[in-house]
Amino acid sequence: MELDFIRWLREHVPSHPRAPLGLSDDAAIVSLAGQSNVILTIDTLTDGVDFRVGVDDPRRIGRQALAANLSDLAAMAARPLAAVISLVLPRDDTGASLKLAKELYEGLLPLAQEYDVAIAGGDTNTFDGPLVISVAALGQPTGRGPLTRSGGKPGDWLLVTGSLGGSILGHMFDFTPRVLEAIVLHERYELHAAIDISDGLALDASRLAAESGCGAMIFTNDVPIAAAAYQLADQEAAANREAAALMHALSDGQDFELLFAATPETAQTILRDSPLECAITHVGELATEPGLWQQHGAGQRQPLAPIGWRH
Ligand SMILES: [Mg+2]
Missing domain, CATH: 3.90.650.10 (PurM-like C-terminal domain)
Structure with a gap:
């Protein structure tokens, strides 16, 4: 399944100048122009906890997984740059997992495009358990630097x-x-x-x-x-x-x-x-x-x- 899926990914994940290698190598290169800080975040969503496979549309689940990361970048007032995606799919021999994986991406890719996020790489595995989807995203602070939780003052x-x-x-x-x-x-x-x-x-x-x-x-x-x-x-x-x-x-x-x-x-x-x-x-x-x-x-x-x- 993994080879099929990687082939599918290469056809469907658009190339992005910020991730010049595409999905070809062992790790991704992310080009950052003149950055002193980057913002990095990761979120893991699990079937049965954050969504329900078989009830919720996998496209919505895929979108949600990336959107939750973008929300964390937003909390720091960071502009999203790139993301990597890890899927752990339920093992099966019927092609259902491949279909699930594709549909997750079909939900996620339009959001990536909307926010100009380079999908720089990822990993896919299967196991005897429920779907786990993990997204890590990289962001760039504005000229004012990152916003944090700690700067509040009494009276604010x-x-x-x-x-x-x-x-x-x-x-x-x-x-x-x-x-x-x-x-x-x-x-x-x-x-x-x-x-x-x-x-x-x-x-x-x-x-x-x-x-x-x-x-x-x-x-x-x-x-x-x-x-x-x-x-x-x-x-x-x-x-x-x-x-x-x-x-x-x-x-x-x-x-x-x-x-x-x-x-x-x-x-x-x-x-x-x-x-x-x-x-x-x-x-x-x-x-x-x-x-x-x-x-x-x-x-x-x-x-x-x-x-x-x-x-
Ligand atoms: Mg948060």
Whole structure:
């Protein structure tokens, strides 16, 4: 199977000037013009954990695997350059695995093209187990350097792109990695810190705050709740629809939106300028006191558990 698949890959993975060897050699060459830093990230997705083979379209799974990496690059405000892809396919003699592998790539390649990512190489194996797909991607910071989780300061406002919750209804596959959005924001405004929300707003806000040596407060009335979160609340026949949808927005994984911190002045300028096509919402602030807090309207602040998707 592997030879067939490599032949297929060579025909289908487009050549890219940044990866001059193509898929011909033992390792890839990635050409970087005048770079002092590169950003490197890897994500591994597993059947039964991150998606379900036989239920989810393999093209969507392939897209998701690359898009999750692009989202991590976005969190650092890095422009994607190249990626390598490792597939571990379930062993079979019927050709189903070859078909699966091709379909994964058919979902992944258009996204690579859209974001100008050179597919520089990869590896394919089979075993007596479920599909595992691992993507590593290389990115380039903007002239301002990489954005990190650690630069937040007490009093900073926390802003979030898009809306949150209910990603399991489809957003987890079809999301737009906020690469262009992050670059626009980072180039135009002085952002202090950022993270992509892969594991839930509450958990990822607590991670950003902890790396910044701060605490975080979430204004629960202001969380932008996705329509899908309400849909889930309806499916669950939740007694309190609003509270159930908010819980999804706080804790569902795979939103892949951007959460970032900036001074109140900068944040207000961003909100006034509204420089992105997607919404930007003020959802909270960083605090001196460590921990995660929530405030409901003008009510008292209360502790908020860092709920979210744990791997
Ligand atoms: Mg991340």
